[in-house]
Amino acid sequence: MTDHPTALPRAARERAAPPCPALVPAALALAALLLAACAERGGGGGAGAAGGTLIVVTAGDADVLFHPSGAATTSADVAGLIFSRLAELPFDANTVDEAGFRPGVARSWERDDSTTIVFHLDPRARWHDGAPVRAADVAFSFEVYRDPAVGSRFGPNLAAIDSVTVRDSLTAVYHFARRYPEQLYDATYHTKVLPRHLLDSIPRSRLAASAFARSPVGSGPFRFVRWDAGASIEVAADTGHFLGRPGLDRVIWRIVPDPAAAASALVAGEADAVEIVPQAEQRARLRAALDIRLVRYPSNGVAYIAFNLRGRGGRGAHPLFGDRDVRRALAMAIDRATVVRSLFGADSGAAGDVPIGPTAQAQWIWSDSVRQLPFDTAGARRLLESRGWRDANGDGVRERNGVPLRFELLLPTTSRARNDAAIIVQAQLRAIGADMRLLPLEFALFEQRSARKDFDAAFQSRTLDASPASVLQLFGSEGVRQSNYGSYESAAFDSLARRAIATPTRAAALPLWRAALETLNDDAPAVFVFSPPFYAAVHRRLEGVRIRPDEWLATVAEWHVPPGARIQRDR
Amino acid sequence: MLRYLARRLALALATTAAVVTITFALVRAAPGEPFTAGAEEHFVPPETVARLRERFGLDRPVGAQFVRYVANLARGDLGESFARHRPVADVLRDALPNTALLGLAAFLLSFALGLLVGVVQAARAGTWTDAALGGAALAFYSVPAFWLGLVLLLVFGEWLHWLPVAGMADPALRGSLSAAGRALDVARHLVLPALTLALVNGAVVARLHRAAMIEALGADFVRAARARGLGEGRVLLRHALRSALAPAVTLAGLSVPALLTGSVLVESVFGWPGMGRVAYEAIFARDYNVITAVAVVSGVLVALGNLAADLGVAAADPRVRR
Numbered sequence: 001m002t003d004h005p006t007a008l009p010r011a012a013r014e015r016a017a018p019p020c021p022a023l024v025p026a027a028l029a030l031a032a033l034l035l036a037a038c039a040e041r042g043g044g045g046g047a048g049a050a051g052g053t054l055i056v057v058t059a060g061d062a063d064v065l066f067h068p069s070g071a072a073t074t075s076a077d078v079a080g081l082i083f084s085r086l087a088e089l090p091f092d093a094n095t096v097d098e099a100g101f102r103p104g105v106a107r108s109w110e111r112d113d114s115t116t117i118v119f120h121l122d123p124r125a126r127w128h129d130g131a132p133v134r135a136a137d138v139a140f141s142f143e144v145y146r147d148p149a150v151g152s153r154f155g156p157n158l159a160a161i162d163s164v165t166v167r168d169s170l171t172a173v174y175h176f177a178r179r180y181p182e183q184l185y186d187a188t189y190h191t192k193v194l195p196r197h198l199l200d201s202i203p204r205s206r207l208a209a210s211a212f213a214r215s216p217v218g219s220g221p222f223r224f225v226r227w228d229a230g231a232s233i234e235v236a237a238d239t240g241h242f243l244g245r246p247g248l249d250r251v252i253w254r255i256v257p258d259p260a261a262a263a264s265a266l267v268a269g270e271a272d273a274v275e276i277v278p279q280a281e282q283r284a285r286l287r288a289a290l291d292i293r294l295v296r297y298p299s300n301g302v303a304y305i306a307f308n309l310r311g312r313g314g315r316g317a318h319p320l321f322g323d324r325d326v327r328r329a330l331a332m333a334i335d336r337a338t339v340v341r342s343l344f345g346a347d348s349g350a351a352g353d354v355p356i357g358p359t360a361q362a363q364w365i366w367s368d369s370v371r372q373l374p375f376d377t378a379g380a381r382r383l384l385e386s387r388g389w390r391d392a393n394g395d396g397v398r399e400r401n402g403v404p405l406r407f408e409l410l411l412p413t414t415s416r417a418r419n420d421a422a423i424i425v426q427a428q429l430r431a432i433g434a435d436m437r438l439l440p441l442e443f444a445l446f447e448q449r450s451a452r453k454d455f456d457a458a459f460q461s462r463t464l465d466a467s468p469a470s471v472l473q474l475f476g477s478e479g480v481r482q483s484n485y486g487s488y489e490s491a492a493f494d495s496l497a498r499r500a501i502a503t504p505t506r507a508a509a510l511p512l513w514r515a516a517l518e519t520l521n522d523d524a525p526a527v528f529v530f531s532p533p534f535y536a537a538v539h540r541r542l543e544g545v546r547i548r549p550d551e552w553l554a555t556v557a558e559w560h561v562p563p564g565a566r567i568q569r570d571r
Numbered sequence: 572m573l574r575y576l577a578r579r580l581a582l583a584l585a586t587t588a589a590v591v592t593i594t595f596a597l598v599r600a601a602p603g604e605p606f607t608a609g610a611e612e613h614f615v616p617p618e619t620v621a622r623l624r625e626r627f628g629l630d631r632p633v634g635a636q637f638v639r640y641v642a643n644l645a646r647g648d649l650g651e652s653f654a655r656h657r658p659v660a661d662v663l664r665d666a667l668p669n670t671a672l673l674g675l676a677a678f679l680l681s682f683a684l685g686l687l688v689g690v691v692q693a694a695r696a697g698t699w700t701d702a703a704l705g706g707a708a709l710a711f712y713s714v715p716a717f718w719l720g721l722v723l724l725l726v727f728g729e730w731l732h733w734l735p736v737a738g739m740a741d742p743a744l745r746g747s748l749s750a751a752g753r754a755l756d757v758a759r760h761l762v763l764p765a766l767t768l769a770l771v772n773g774a775v776v777a778r779l780h781r782a783a784m785i786e787a788l789g790a791d792f793v794r795a796a797r798a799r800g801l802g803e804g805r806v807l808l809r810h811a812l813r814s815a816l817a818p819a820v821t822l823a824g825l826s827v828p829a830l831l832t833g834s835v836l837v838e839s840v841f842g843w844p845g846m847g848r849v850a851y852e853a854i855f856a857r858d859y860n861v862i863t864a865v866a867v868v869s870g871v872l873v874a875l876g877n878l879a880a881d882l883g884v885a886a887a888d889p890r891v892r893r
Contacts, residue, residue: 053743060852064656071609071654151622153613205626208656229665230844232742256737256842260721264729264736265842271737444603444857451607463612473614483614569743 051237051249052561052570054542056553057262057271058253061230066213067192068145068152074253077275077553078233081251082128082218083192086119086138086172087184093466093550094364095185097506103243105133105193105219106172114179117187121170124242127195128223138172139164140196149204154190161186181504182467189466193219221246221557231255247544247560249570251553263537266292269567272539275552278417278532280345286537297547299534300362302355303418303461304526305409305425306486312454320407320456321486327524328373329383333432335375339424340530343417347533355528357517358462358474362549364506365468365513372521380432391433398433406435407456412446418459421529450485458485460526466550468513472497475520488525541565579881583874590870591863595640598862599633605653605857627653629859640863649867650860654853659864662849667868669739670845673834674827676761677768682823684769685776686812689819692777693784694807704777712774717836720767724840727763735760737842764841768834772826779822783815790814827876 062075067083070076087109090100106119125133142164145152160183162175174187195217202210216224221243222235233253237246254271256262263282265271267289277283277294286292307321307330320326340353356370389398389405398405409426411418422438429436436457441449450458462483464470473479476497477489493516500512536552538545541561548554561570606623607615624630628639643650649659688708692701711719728736735741740756748756787793788811796806835847846865853861 055743057737063654066656069656071613071615073609073612148622151619151626153615153619155619156616209651213656226745228742228844229662230669230848231739231842234742252742254738254742254842255844257839257848258717258721258842261724261737261840261842264724268729268732268736270735270741442603443855444607447607447611448603451604461611482616 051247052542052566054248054251054273054556054559055271055569056251056253057256057265057274059255059257059259059262061255062227062233062253064208064213065216065224065227065233066208066210067194068150068154069208069213071153073275074233074255076551078235078253079192079216079218080220080551080553081222081235081556082216082220082224083194084125084133084219084221085188085192087188088554089185089189089466089548089550091546091548091555092364093362093548094506095189095467096181096364096504096509098184101184101188104188105138106188109184112173115176115183117174117176117183118167119172119174119187121172122242123170125219126240126242127198127219128217128238129195129198131195131197133193133219134169134196135166135172136169137193137196139166140200141191141194142174144194144199144204144207145191147204150207157186157190180502181509182469182501185467195219222251225250241557243557246557248556251556266537266539272542274537276532277535277537280343280347283347283535283537291540292537293540294535295538295545295547297534297536297552298361298366298549299353299531300360300464300466300549301461301534302358302360302464302528302531303415303421303459304355304358304528306450306458306460306526307524308453308455308457308486309489309525310453310487318456319403320405323387324523325383325387326389326405328522329380329387329432330429330434331373331524331527332376332380332383333434334425334428334527334529336527336529337375338428339421342424343420343530344533347535353531353533355531357520357528358464358471358526359468359517360464360531363464363466363468363470365471365500365510365517367510367514370514370521371518373524377432384432384434389433396430396433397435404435405433406437408437408439409457409459410439410441410446410449410455411459412443413440414443415459415461417530417532418461422459425527425529453485453487455485459529460485469501471513471516471520472501475525486525488520488523490519490523493519493523541567541570576882579878583878586874587867587870591641591644591867592637594863594866595637595859596633598857598859599636601857603857605629605859608654608856623653627651627860644867649864652853652858652861654856654858654861659860662861663846663864663868666844666846666849669843670834670838670847672757673761673764673768673838673843673845676765677772677834678823678826680765680769681772681826682776682819684773686780686816686819688773688777689780689784689815690807690812692781693788693811693815694803696781696785701781705781708774708777710774711770712778714771715836716767716771717840719770720764720837720840723763723767734762736763739842739844760841760843764834764837764843767837767841776819776822780815780819783818784811787811787815824876827872 058074060072060074062070062078063072064070064075065079065082067079070079085104086106087104088102094100103122105121105125107122109117109119111117119138121133121135127133144150146155146158160177160180162177165173165175167173176183198212198217199207207213214227221238221241223238225234225236227233232255234250236250237248239245256265259279259282262274263285266274266286269291277286283294286294307327308318309321310316311318336354340348344353356367356372359365384398388400391398409422411422419440426436426438449455450460462474473483475484475488475493477494480487480489496512496516496519500509500516503509503512536547542559543562544558544560546555606620628636640650651657652659652662655662688704692704695701724736727734739760740753744756793806793811796810834845835851838845838847839851849861850865853865
């Protein structure tokens with residue numbers, strides 16, 4: 001069904017060049033314009049009988065389009081359409097139940113034994129230059145991702161895979177070091193299949209800087225067209241793709257760093273979609289726009305105040321947060337539901353907005369029934385008094401042995417949500433006699449001090465993987481030297497989380513995950529303040545829009561624009 | 572003249588060398604690590620960071636890094652961007668022409684507007700017209716450029732749909748436009764960011780030019796022209812304006828670097844792919860080579876501008892060469 005009441009006015013607006021005031025007064029400027037225009041290359045995908053054009057607004061440019069080395073969000077989005085995986089994660093992001101995985105370059109897979117998965121490649125799969133995709137490409141890709149010279153951020157995720165071998169040209173075999181439930185996920189999710197015939201001659205350390213990294217050839221549903229640095233990236237449908245022609249003719253990423261300008265680009269019809277509209281006022285603007293609809297999807301983000309359980313620099317015990325009861329009291333004094341309502345207003349209210357722990361709705365372990373510390377200011381006061389924290393001098397801040405209940409919260413200046421939340425939390429803690437002082441820092445400095453454990457408390461935020469194993473990285477003992485910045489260590493939590501990770505089915509693993517999260521919540525190494533509601537904005541003429549939380553454009557090959565709803569750029 | 576030229580060139584070189592040294596030292600002394608900008612999106616293991624530091628030579632002593640950097644710079648090699656995995660020269664080559672186009676358009680527009688407003692104000696000095704234009708100039712001078720940009724974007728882009736709100740060209744139309752069509756497309760995208768910069772800079776020009784014009788209009792030669800029976804328009808444009816242009820020309824020379832550096836936020840608001848955004852993103856990512864290169868290029872441009880101005884003045888007035 002076409003749901004596009006203003007298609008004609010919009011199309012008319014796009015066809016007619018708007019009046020252009022004569023604001024470039026000199027011939028020199030005009031000459032420069034012509035030069036700039038002539039410098040641009042021609043070509044590009046045109047609108048065909050099927051499809052349409054999707055223009056995505058993104059805040060930042062890609063760094064490289066070589067998937068192993070890409071760090072920017074836009075790089076991941078673009079590479080996600082140009083390259084293919086062996087298999088795709090189920091829509092519910094269940095990483096352990098193998099039956100839900102969908103074929104990618106591999107049309108099927110089976111096990112030789114508990115540590116071996118055999119992938120049978122789809123013989124129809126082709127690189128965009130026409131060469132067939134072969135098992136040697138799969139083995140080569142694995143080696144590239146794991147090569148220290150490449151320095152891929154995905155490399156550590158492959159630690160449990162011993163090797164990948166080639167049985168025949170269409171059969172690749174993954175050999176694992178041990179048996180565990182997420183073998184298929186690890187074998188397929190973190191890596192894309194790369195073209196060996198185009199990359200084998202390039203030194204591994206130079207792959208990211210190679211011409212391929214700016215003009216890649218993949219086997220995904222879209223092929224690379226052009227990249228104008230800082231301005232836009234375009235991919236076009238691979239009309240002969242082995243899994244079927246994509247529903248759209250082309251996808252263009254348009255780089256607009258300012259969120260207000262990005263919203264204006266959507267409202268003005270210059271763009272069709274944005275992954276996340278983080279600010280409530282921009283969501284309100286977009287809701288009022290006739291052509292735009294907001295699509296809410298499960299969040300994979302969580303923001304939390306991490307307490308440093310050790311002293312500054314990770315030495316000794318922290319004078320406040322080394323005490324479990326102090327942490328619990330502070331956690332009980334924070335009314336997270338109020339924080340969420342204040343931050344997100346009318347867009348809040350879903351159960352997932354207040355996190356149950358270091359997880360989010362997009363992860364399959366999410367459950368509303370996980371036990372958490374209650375919001376109980378009277379209980380918090382009692383707990384502090386039982387530990388000797390009293391306001392003896394009447395200044396509103398409790399003391400013990402002359403030491404005030406005062407600490408510093410680091411937060412990055414780049415996050416408006418965390419800055420706003422911190423002010424509310426500060427007031428709530430003040431009510432029980434705790435003095436939290438805010439220290440906003442530029443992001444690089446915030447991250448540096450967090451990693452060096454040079455803080456009392458830090459307002460962290462994480463985008464979580466589909467795998468719940470990230471919970472162990474953030475709060476497990478093994479993460480203390482890595483992203484467990486607060487240095488929380490609990491044998492009970494580690495044991496429960498490890499058992500949960502090793503449990504082969506979702507049904508059997510869920511109770512263990514629940515117990516692990518409840519252990520964590522009881523110890524209160526952090527206060528899980530909010531999980532930002534994720535709203536994508538999408539033009540109404542686009543149909544078939546479904547959003548997989550871990551990779552919002554994962555299903556874009558199914559998106560399309562019905563012929564009756566097309567505008568000029570779709571044709 | 573040759574000795575004078577050699578002296579000025581040496582000074583320009585010394586200035587550039589100082590910019591390189593100071594920037595190199597400052598960016599490395601600043602807190603924060605490269606390679607961790609996306610740490611909240613995906614954890615970067617310390618061993619990966621260590622490998623990257625080694626690859627880009629950041630594991631060496633700062634002195635050794637500096638010597639290597641200067642040696643490479645002498646060969647015209649600005650190094651490789653940590654964040655973009657490509658030569659810094661290529662990054663700048665993409666961005667610099669875009670910033671130059673925006674800066675040039677804003678420069679011309681700001682002086683056209685500023686001189687016009689200054690003349691009208693001077694001609695109507697003490698009237699409501701003068702007060703209204705003076706108030707408007709003060710308002711534009713006072714508001715932050717990015718805020719003004721957002722307002723213009725909202726009014727002319729989102730509400731009226733007269734002009735595009737973002738980017739330098741419509742990427743959806745690129746393949747289908749002729750060269751002239753693409754030029755027009757770029758021009759349409761240029762209007763709002765150039766106007767934003769021009770309104771702010773033009774306000775300064777207007778205020779300065781009003782004062783210069785009022786002074787000129789009270790000069791003896793203007794009284795003499797009026798006594799000869801010349802029309803007011805001719806007196807204003809042929810005599811007073813020519814005399815009052817000198818301060819504006821001096822301001823023009825000083826405005827060029829300001830327009831280049833002042834475009835950082837405006838480029839972000841309008842998604843203009845220029846040097847300002849490159850610099851902003853490089854600072855955020857602690858992309859040392861790009862930050863240093865942007866400072867070097869800006870320093871060289873300023874030094875060259877000053878050199879050209881000095882030579883111009885020296886050519887006009889031989890006493891300066893001594």
